[in-house]
Amino acid sequence: MPVTEPRRQGRPKSEEKRQDILRAASTLFLKEGFANTSMDSVAKASGVSKQTVYSHFSSKDSLFKAAIGSKCRSYQLDALQIEDDAKAQPMPKYLTKVGTQFIKLLQDPDAIALFRVIIAEGGNNPRAAELFYQAGPLATLDTLGAAFKRYGSPTLSTELAHKLAFDFCALLKGEFHTMLLCGLRQPMTDSEISAHVAPAVEKITTLFRAYCTK
Template identity: 40%
Template sequence: MTTKSLGRPKSAEKRLQILQSAGQLFLSSGYERTSMDTVAKHSGVSKQTVYSHFANKDALFNAVIELKCITYQIDETNICIRTAPLKEILEEISMRFLALFTDPEIINMFTVIIGESVVNPHVSELFYKAGPERSLQLVAEILQAHPESALAPEQAREVAVDFFNLLEFDFHMKSLLHLPFDMPPDKFALHAKKTANKLIAIIRGC
């Protein structure tokens, strides 16, 4: 009697393999100079296999950004409305976003996108929709749904923007300019708490 493997399905392994290779190539070569052919060769699969998972390069790029968010548990399945106090939820998601924003690969990705934006605005739009825009929407949905805030859609969107402005502080700009920034992991909790407290004050003023 043959026992089936309980590991990850091969199709899922191939998809992850492609995403990891694509992420490395987007970082090293940029969006424009990274082709589906190059991704196939780098990941050790056929071009047909790449297209079986991703319809085009735009879809592949979006998936690379989404994978990074999922790695830090920043997605709809990992951030949900619970019975926990809003402040606790805000602190939790602040910690996750701080880890994401200080990830060297994410910092480099921002640098690559900014560098290409003048000649290729399309890639900036892709990145914004897959990363910042999706994150804004996620936080806005929490602020609409949680009973302690229950903001209207427009208000929730505005307060979500405030959330990221408070969270990113000045360290994010310094990181994009490749200047030394003071946001080590041991300071995440304190900054997350401050961000949550300030956002609660903003919500109460709405």
């Protein structure tokens, strides 16, 4: 899952090296898989020492999760961005933005490739699947659930808020994501994404209102 974050003028050298390591690691995770990627190979690919890699990432697990988090951040789906948007926007507008970015992330070529790598390795290496779920889907669900809780406070329970987050993501993925992973359909255009997200937002908003009256 190559990281495509642009370098910025004036970025500290330590941050530059961190991004170099993330880019190299992301490429290797996609090319070699989680099990066959070592910290040594990441150091070699990024042009730094192994000690430098460990100075930024304590383990291969943390490096893998950071690479996934970086991809989410590039689509504004990291926890901080989701939380900030929830504070600043009405819920329908917020859900439309999150839903649109969520679909764009799902159909990102690197994200699709990573899903396939995780599925291929899952039987023999469940640890990779667990890390992927923690850093990607679970982190998104937890943050989105917290946003629903904020919008529904004080009447909406935490349990129902997280159920709304799960249901919203399920509505967005639907049959589309499975077909995409199987190579049975092409990514959506911007207009198709809008048409796909709108009814999901409408349905989850209706459900949200019903939960808030319980």
